[in-house]
Amino acid sequence: MDNIFVPNFTFTLEQSQKIIADSPIPVDSHLMIADPDETAHLYAKAGSKSVTFHFEASRKPLETISRISQEGSRVGLALKPATAFHEIAPLMDQLDMVLIMTVEPGFGGQSFMVDMMDKVKQARIEIDKKFLGKIWLQVDGGISLETIAQASESGADTFVAGSAVFKSDNPGAMVDSLRALAIKSQAR
Numbered sequence: 001m002d003n004i005f006v007p008n009f010t011f012t013l014e015q016s017q018k019i020i021a022d023s024p025i026p027v028d029s030h031l032m033i034a035d036p037d038e039t040a041h042l043y044a045k046a047g048s049k050s051v052t053f054h055f056e057a058s059r060k061p062l063e064t065i066s067r068i069s070q071e072g073s074r075v076g077l078a079l080k081p082a083t084a085f086h087e088i089a090p091l092m093d094q095l096d097m098v099l100i101m102t103v104e105p106g107f108g109g110q111s112f113m114v115d116m117m118d119k120v121k122q123a124r125i126e127i128d129k130k131f132l133g134k135i136w137l138q139v140d141g142g143i144s145l146e147t148i149a150q151a152s153e154s155g156a157d158t159f160v161a162g163s164a165v166f167k168s169d170n171p172g173a174m175v176d177s178l179r180a181l182a183i184k185s186q187a188r
Contacts, residue, residue, distance in 0.1 A: 013039055017046040026050075030078065030140065030160070032105050033057065037064045044071030052076030052099050052138075055088055065094045076138065080105060081113055085123050095135055097158065098123055102151070103141030109163045112142025117154040124155025148178050152185035 011019065020027045026049035031040055036053035037060045043051045044067075051068045055077050058064050068075045076097035077088055081104060088098070100120055103110035120139060127135045139151045140160035148159060161178050168174035 013042055013046075016043060016048075020046045020048055028052070030076075030099065032078075040064050041067035041071055044068045044073035048073055050074035050076055050097065052078050052097060054078045054080065054105070056080055056083055061088075061091055062094065065091065069094070076136075078105075078140075079119075081116055081119075085119050085126070089126070092126070092131060092135070097136040097138055098127070099138040099140055099160075100156075101141050102139050102143070102147075105141075109167075110142055112144070112147040112151075114150070117150060120151065120154040120156055127155075143178070145174075145177060145181065148181050149185040152182040156182075157186070 016029060020043070027047070028050045029043040029048040029052065031043065031051065031053045033039065033053070034057055036058050040051055040053045041064070051073045052075075053064060055061060061077065065075050065077070074096035075094065076099050077091060077095055078099040078101060079085065079088065080101050100116060100123060102113050102116045116139075120137065123137055127137055136158045137156050138158035138160065139156040143151060143159050143161040144164040148161070151159065159178065159182060164178065165171045165174050
């Protein structure tokens, strides 16, 4: 978050590079920045396992996707709630992940936008038609014990649950509970 694309600020590229270098687990970088075309590939170059940038912020998404991929990272494209899924159709064969925001990006702890489940269902249908097993479908925003089953039933297979995990008394147990609910819901 750069306080330009969204009204909040988290880590600089330099801070992220240090986190990536020191992390014992793979890092997934979700960039909520105004100009991903210039810097997204640098997160990949630093060793981020996957790099996701916002479609709405990119002037050259295909070029940015290519630069990230050339660095060896998985590539994700994020969509804000107002952006229609069909807008990224020409880019789908270049992606490893589609991220549908289920809140307006920028702040944690927001309420889950139930109306985004139609977009998730549409994305799941399109992914399964042409890219089954290749593209992950991720949701981010308001994911909790109360919402993860609905997101999973709608077709999401990857989840970001920041506030639910980090505000929990036992983050590890919360992750286990969320995972169990998501798996149970996918089996329906």
